[in-house]
Amino acid sequence: MKLFLLLLLALPFAARAAVELSSACPPSFELLGDGTCQLRTLYDLYDSPEQHGGVQARLPEVKRRYTPQQIDLGRQLFFDPLLSANKDLSCASCHQPDKGFADGRGRGLGARQADGRRKELARGAPSLWNVTFLTRLMWDGRAETLEQQAMLPLFNPDEMGNTAERLQRDLDATPAYAPLFRQAFGENPSVGAVARALSAFQSSLVSFNSRYDRYAYGDTGALSEQEVRGYNVFRGFVARCSQCHIPPLFSDSELAVIGSPALPGKAADPGAGALSADPALMGAFRVPTLRNITRTAPYFHAGQFGNLKDVVSFYNDNRGHAAPAGEQLKIHWHIHMTRGPELSDQDVSDIVAFLDSLEDESMAPRIPQNVPSGLAVEAALKMEKP
Ligand code: HEC
Ligand code: HEC
Known part of the structure; x- marks a missing residue:
């Protein structure tokens, strides 16, 4: 009995300390036999899926499918300020879940400059809903895949201001990440795996129930x-x-x-x-x-x-x-x-x-309470003013 009580007391602490990756697909996704998640929407149910341009036109095929663990690792990384040079910006700082994955600003606010103010970017952060279906990314179309795109904010000195070397070093210095990368990709943390995980997570931001x-x-x-x-x-x-x-x-x-x-x-x-x-x-x-x-x-x-x-x-x-x-x-x-x-x-x-009538956030992901780096999720999410 005593042991049971002790376990019960210890549990919340254990759960808090270790981040576990989900083994279930996000809502609206179905786990296939090969272990990946397949999107299921109303659009799969139409009688006339070939109808082009009509209201019931089929959704384009998503080329890449991801496992629940890859998607969930991406969720941790998306909210983790560890990815920025100053450890004060996450992807979610500019793509905030409660602002349609944009940031409510005309032009994004990026890395803090020498004068202490945040750099105002030339353009605004687009929404990330259904972003996995787009074949051109960024306002000027300069990226084609989410993997390519992720490198842009990470290594742009005006945005997250990181370098590949420093990101690798920070990942290696955060022991909590290694088991998660191995679980998701069967390999140790790397910049390439970060990009794949971020792509996996963003592919789960779907909105088709409006x-x-x-x-x-x-x-x-x-x-x-x-x-x-x-x-x-x-x-x-x-x-x-x-x-x-x-x-x-x-x-x-x-x-x-x-x-x-x-x-x-x-x-x-x-x-x-x-x-x-x-x-x-x-x-x-x-x-x-x-x-x-x-x-x-x-x-x-x-x-x-x-x-x-x-x-x-x-x-x-x-x-x-x-x-x-x-x-x-x-x-x-x-x-x-x-x-x-x-x-x-x-x-x-x-x-x-x-x-x-195009509003639907029913499949919004959960915001992690704590991320593997232990850095503050909320502070980065509600990035302070300029
Ligand atoms: C020729 C293609 C084209 C047509 C036709 C068109 N749009 Fe657009 N729309 C665009 C482009 C390109 C942008 C982005 C422009 C920019 O950011 O400078 C845009 C932006 C928008 C935005 C803002 C989106 C955002 O996230 O900021 C809205 C809303 C919009 N269009 C609605 C409409 C409506 C309503 C109509 C019909 C009256 C329309 N569009 C017709 C191409 C088009
Ligand atoms: C400092 C603010 C900021 C941060 C941090 C940031 N972004 Fe963005 N994001 C933007 C802006 C601004 C754009 C549009 C830039 C352009 O088109 O020139 C953008 C564009 C995008 C796009 C393209 C969307 C589309 O419709 O084409 C994706 C995807 C994206 N960001 C994902 C991410 C990911 C993943 C991270 C974290 C690694 C991230 N962003 C971090 C501001 C930010």
């Missing part, structure tokens, strides 16, 4: 009358939103020049134009998803618009009108018209109402 999805599945009562009207304008030939924000991902992963405004007093961001000699890419940005868009204001690559009504008005006023003066932009043919689509105020409000 009211819109239920409507697409045939539950006509899932949307209000106004939202149905908004959806019809959204996909209609006049507004053409769904030509680029294609359901069910609400992004086609393409680069498009829509004449985004520059921030007041700032030079225009060339977007993909900075990476290519092709003049057609000047001012092009990767089409962002609109999933959970109500959670991620302000909008556009540098937070140019504070709310969704202003975004829709941007598309409605003479198209291309906001393009930075003096820029020779080849505005996309779904945008470029002599006049705007002349949507009524009602149409604009209806589209905004429809965008609300």
